[in-house]
Amino acid sequence: MKRVFGLLCGVVVAFSAPQSGHAQNLILSQSEISAALSHGPWPLPKQDDPSNRMSGNAAAISLGKKLFSSKKLSADGTLNCASCHRPDAGFTDGVAQAMGHTRGDRNTQALYNLKYQRWFGWDGRNDNLWAQSLRPIVRVDEMALRTTDLSEVLTGEEFAAPYSALFGSPPQLSEQQNLVNVGKLLAAYIETLTTEKTPFDRFRDALAAGDEAAAAVYPEAAQRGFRIFAGKGKCNFCHTGALFSNGEFHDAGVPYFVAANRVDSGRHGGIKALMKNPYTLAGPYSDDPKKTGAWKTRQLIRSHNDFGTFRVPSLRNVGRTAPYMHNGSIATLEDVVHHYSNIDLERLHADGELILQPLHLTKRESADLVSFLLSLTEVDD
Amino acid sequence: MTGKRIFAGIALLAATTSSAAACTIPDGWTMMQVEHAQSSKIALELPPTPVKIGEPFSIDFLVCANPQPGIGDIRLDATMPAHKHGMNYKPEIKEVADNIYRGSGMFFHMPGEWQISVELLIDGESRRFLLKVPAR
16 A cells, blocks of 8 residues: 555656656657547546436435445444445555455455446456445355345434435335345445546547647656557557456456366356346346346357456556456556566467567566556546 | 447359349449359448447348348358457347348457458358458
8 A cells, every 4th residue: 555655656746747857748659649549538428327227316326325334234244345445445455355254366346437337347247337236245255244134224223214215115125126226326326436537638638639738748758658558568459448448358367276276267257147147237127128238248259268367457547456457466567567578378368369478578668658557547636 | 229330231143053133232332352252242331430449339231142041041240360359249130121131239349450251151051251340
């Protein structure tokens, strides 16, 4: 945490004013500028989730925020959503693998900008945010609450009035419906967690406006880093668009063995779970009669190549979400760059995608790429 | 589902002596490449490209063949040959007019060159048509 804060202080100094004694220039080529423009504009247009009738509802958002921090949603009253998704830590927990009632296999993902995602979870086992939000409540290794106990929680003094105003009296609803409702309240709140413009966005805005002087305020180191990101690094093949993620699943050469006799199947297992999931966009709990977005689950292709692939995370606010990768196995952004620079092709699927190649970056190139990545992080005022 | 529609006309001229449905290729349409030499001809009407990645889109395509394949004998797919991967979603095909089909749920998730393929199964024989399309 201290190290991340130190890095961020460096970012504030680096991006608040041009480096003293050194004039900045716009050094990107026209094609590189075009590539930069593809990563915006930011923020994206506001959108509510039609499958969640609580989406955008102020009362629901307020109640969802209370539920997010309530330990009453855990069986033993010791955990809440914020136990792993800490608001003071980029909505992650700063550790390699999440710790609920037991240690999990995967890194806690940040909750920024989730409303723009297509799939949820490292393995995409949910096709909507409210389904993803209810899952940790009932998982035995996370909050472990029994659905039979949820009605009692919701009729308690803290939640009874606002919950009933939105949904009706909990005892009159089924256990499943109460669980889904809580998922929708949490999702309504989590949708509000969006990031502001970053130094890169201001650079992009200047490029879009043709304001070279304003664009040149963006440090040359970060520009060189972007040149690698969109050039020989091919990072933008997967980290695309305004979110810096294509939202799909890939093999990044990170081992998926979690124990001697156990593997994390990633997307392969996620699709299996999705096919049995009653909480999909096509299912009975969606509030959308048009079933918008249900096509992606209906038309999903299942392939053995999905094994060991994980969802491409957004790089927005990446400076705040260490450690990295699906299992939190890479501690810093410098280490991430080193991983890709020296990637072991033997670790990739034998018949997988031919995208990643060792980059063999120099020290300066690695530092430049890190500088660019840090520029995707909000700067505290 | 919103998205761009790419109208592709596929004209297939049979090389047999049996009567063949003649397909007139509209003005301004682009010929598609065929995978194996045959007398078939394929034409399509390109929309503005590059195709936007990360958004589902539909393709309309015209099939003129003798005999005309059933909808179950038409396959629509796309790959990125340079990366050796395809789409993550299988398009749904439905007939929208006589000999005109719509493939919905096309989805390009990476920038670069994609190759759309339409495969027709006619009398047990596969006839494949290809089109390279940029995506960004």
